[in-house]
Amino acid sequence: MPSPSSEVHSIDVSLGDRSYKIEIGTESIDTFSDSILASLGDLTHALVIADAAVENPWAMTIASSIAKQKTPSGDDIRVNLIAVPSGETSKSIGQLDTLWQWMLESSADRRSVVIAIGGGVIGDLAGFAAATFTRGIRFIQVPTTLLAMVDSSVGGKTGINLPTAKNMVGAFWQPSLVLIDTSVLSTLPDRSYISGLGEVVKYGVIDDAPFFEWLEANAGKLLDRDDNAVRYAIAESCRSKANVVGEDERETSGRRAILNYGHTFAHAIEATAGYGQVLHGEAVAIGMQMAAHLAIELELCDAELLKRQTALLKACGLPTTYAAADPDAMLPVMKRDKKVSHGNLRFVLPERIGSVTLLGDIKEPNVTKAILACC
Numbered sequence: 102m103p104s105p106s107s108e109v110h111s112i113d114v115s116l117g118d119r120s121y122k123i124e125i126g127t128e129s130i131d132t133f134s135d136s137i138l139a140s141l142g143d144l145t146h147a148l149v150i151a152d153a154a155v156e157n158p159w160a161m162t163i164a165s166s167i168a169k170q171k172t173p174s175g176d177d178i179r180v181n182l183i184a185v186p187s188g189e190t191s192k193s194i195g196q197l198d199t200l201w202q203w204m205l206e207s208s209a210d211r212r213s214v215v216i217a218i219g220g221g222v223i224g225d226l227a228g229f230a231a232a233t234f235t236r237g238i239r240f241i242q243v244p245t246t247l248l249a250m251v252d253s254s255v256g257g258k259t260g261i262n263l264p265t266a267k268n269m270v271g272a273f274w275q276p277s278l279v280l281i282d283t284s285v286l287s288t289l290p291d292r293s294y295i296s297g298l299g300e301v302v303k304y305g306v307i308d309d310a311p312f313f314e315w316l317e318a319n320a321g322k323l324l325d326r327d328d329n330a331v332r333y334a335i336a337e338s339c340r341s342k343a344n345v346v347g348e349d350e351r352e353t354s355g356r357r358a359i360l361n362y363g364h365t366f367a368h369a370i371e372a373t374a375g376y377g378q379v380l381h382g383e384a385v386a387i388g389m390q391m392a393a394h395l396a397i398e399l400e401l402c403d404a405e406l407l408k409r410q411t412a413l414l415k416a417c418g419l420p421t422t423y424a425a426a427d428p429d430a431m432l433p434v435m436k437r438d439k440k441v442s443h444g445n446l447r448f449v450l451p452e453r454i455g456s457v458t459l460l461g462d463i464k465e466p467n468v469t470k471a472i473l474a475c476c
């Protein structure tokens with residue numbers, strides 16, 4: 102079984118001319134401006150879009166060190182910074198409009214570069230602002246939550262929510278670079294940190310049985326935020342996601358859909374509870390439980406998988422049930438899932454630890470039964 106080490110990890114996301122690197126280190130934030138300049142040799146204008154909770158110190162540290170750098174021709178680099186209110190409700194058309202107006206007022210042009218500093222909310226929102234401003238400018242992801250480090254900063258899904266449909270409007274727009282410093286997690290509240298572990302467990306179930314076993318053995322270290330274990334979990338998750346995205350960038354072949362394990366249920370939970378009430382990673386944990394119940398009902402997998410998944414989620418401090426689950430409220434939302442094909446609900450379901458499959462033609466009573474099994 103692999104063991105974690107304190108090395109700095111660098112992972113390639115191979116997408117032809119849209120390829121980029123994920124750099125994972127610790128106490129590396131002071132070197133971020135050097136990495137940005139090295140990666141984008143022609144940086145002249147940085148548009149820093151930060152979650153209000155990380156404006157000071159993380160975003161200001163990065164913004165001021167970029168401002169001290171020079172362009173190749175010796176000119177100052179312009180830096181503008183905006184703080185976005187924290188929370189899922191900021192993935193909205195209102196916040197997007199605020200960003201577009203601010204970019205205009207900052208005299209942004211096609212050479213400007215967005216630097217998204219925050220969790221998945223900021224990455225998705227700022228990434229979509231970058232994808233759309235003047236029909237697309239470059240952007241860099243600086244994830245500051247565990248969830249964003251292991252998942253949302255990689256792969257180029259950007260977008261906003263509609264009131265009853267998560268991530269319904271957006272674009273595939275790859276970042277030019279992902280810079281991860283695990284020391285910024287020191288200020289992240291426990292509930293958000295644990296939510297990120299939901300997506301980490303997901304990688305073990307969908308793609309990587311040895312990683313699942315490593316998680317079973319090391320959940321305690323992850324809960325204690327042991328830095329070597331955290332960096333190893335981030336690197337394994339990013340490797341897994343980079344491979345899947347490299348094979349199916351725009352979710353056309355079905356391969357990328359495996360990253361959606363638990364999400365058909367999860368997105369319905371988030372939307373029906375009211376955005377931000379159940380955190381994304383919590384909803385994913387519950388959604389994976391519902392998906393495992395559905396798979397057992399359809400005789401795709403055995404009960405042992407559910408037992409191991411339940412034990413690992415609990416060991417990570419995640420919920421495995423949702424008392425307020427209401428199939429009548431959730432089903433209409435699930436019918437707007439992006440995997441729906443001509444009205445046919447499709448689910449990513451587990452076959453065994455390390456392997457899932459995308460299955461259609463599933464009957465509503467089976468879905469209802471799986472939801473009620475987790476109440």
Ligand SMILES: NC(=O)c1ccc[n+]([C@@H]2O[C@H](COP(=O)([O-])OP(=O)(O)OC[C@H]3O[C@@H](n4cnc5c(N)ncnc54)[C@H](O)[C@@H]3O)[C@@H](O)[C@H]2O)c1
Pocket residue numbers: 152153154155187188189192219220221222223225245246247248249252253254255256257258259268285286287288289290293296297381382
């Ligand atoms: N694009 C993708 O591929 C993808 C993948 C997974 C999830 N997502 C999206 O990501 C979002 C969830 O992301 P999230 O869990 O990062 O939530 P988030 O962005 O809301 O951040 C969680 C909370 O932590 C605070 N915060 C962030 N960094 C901090 C830090 N270092 N110190 C102190 N506080 C900090 C934020 O203010 C917020 O209150 C959802 O909208 C989900 O749909 C997208």
Ligand SMILES: O=C(O)C(=O)C[C@@H](O)[C@H](O)[C@H](O)COP(=O)(O)O
Pocket residue numbers: 252256258267268300357358360361364439
């Ligand atoms: O990157 C992907 O592909 C994923 O599905 C990762 C998910 O964890 C993430 O929550 C994603 O935003 C969901 O995508 P959606 O297409 O169902 O909105």
Ligand SMILES: [Zn+2]
Pocket residue numbers: 252300364381385
């Ligand atoms: Zn997710």
